[in-house]
């Protein structure tokens with residue numbers, strides 16, 4: 533006799549659900565690279581204007597992301613080249629899924645480095661694709677000989693490179709990523725979720741290298757709740773991607789909020805600069821503790837190898853601070869934790885616990 537579960541794909545039944553931490557009241561949340569600041573905090577006039585805008589948003593009508601003006605607002609705020617085309621996603625998570633769908637022919641390959649963002653592999657599996665994970669070096673840099681050989685051998689339809697990488701924070705060498713784009717015959721997605729915090733970007737090249745797609749999001753710069761990501765690149769890819777973007781994939785409230793916020797992009801830049809300063813302060817504080825190894829970060833988090841990752845995770849939790857324990861996620865992440873850079877007060881609270889434990 534067939535049961536209901538016989539109809540559900542076995543590879544999905546074998547998966548475990550992505551767990552989002554449900555946080556008790558009063559916790560400091562430093563596990564998911566969210567901004568510690570509401571974008572309109574401390575600006576009552578802006579907050580008032582924004583609330584009026586939301587009140588007037590046409591929520592009785594379907595949204596039209598393509599004609600909403602958000603693309604132009606993003607282009608202007610983030611200097612996306614005129615020759616680049618843009619696709620909007622409900623978070624870049626949706627774009628990762630759509631890009632995967634775009635190339636999901638039987639036996640086609642997706643290639644990513646490891647450890648990196650887990651959704652690349654997850655989506656490859658979801659669409660029944662062949663997945664190749666190329667390990668990084670121990671210092672989380674690219675292992676170029678192995679990577680280039682894997683690209684030549686597997687001829688991937690899609691390569692994902694997070695630049696800077698998550699969960700390591702390290703930004704790869706630009707020339708090496710260029711060599712990957714050169715070597716790959718398929719699409720190379722440079723995922724710049726943390727681009728705002730980085731010294732370098734491939735966004736200026738979007739639209740002028742045929743197989744390059746630069747993907748970004750507003751999630752890590754203060755708008756994780758809006759769910760807005762964008763991919764920019766040449767028409768050869770973006771026009772095809774546009775065909776499979778669900779027509780109403782973003783909502784009126786998010787579109788209105790993002791457009792409004794981007795008119796005040798200087799506020800976003802100020803917060804980003806402040807968090808970058810805090811990152812440097814945290815890095816210095818952590819590096820001063822001999823028993824820890826903090827990895828250099830170009831993102832809004834720092835990955836640290838500690839004597840006992842579970843012990844640190846638990847001790848921080850007792851102190852109402854949530855971080856991400858990376859131990860067990862990948863062999864290269866042995867005894868590592870990932871700490872989002874928060875407000876100065878939040879970071880001080882973290883340092884205080886860590887110093888008491890390991891200082």
Ligand SMILES: *Cc1c(COP(=O)(O)O)cnc(C)c1O
Nearest residue numbers: 623624625649698725749751761
């Ligand atoms: C957070 C993150 C994303 C997802 O961003 P959303 O736009 O919130 O979906 C994509 N890529 C990397 C590397 C990330 O760390």
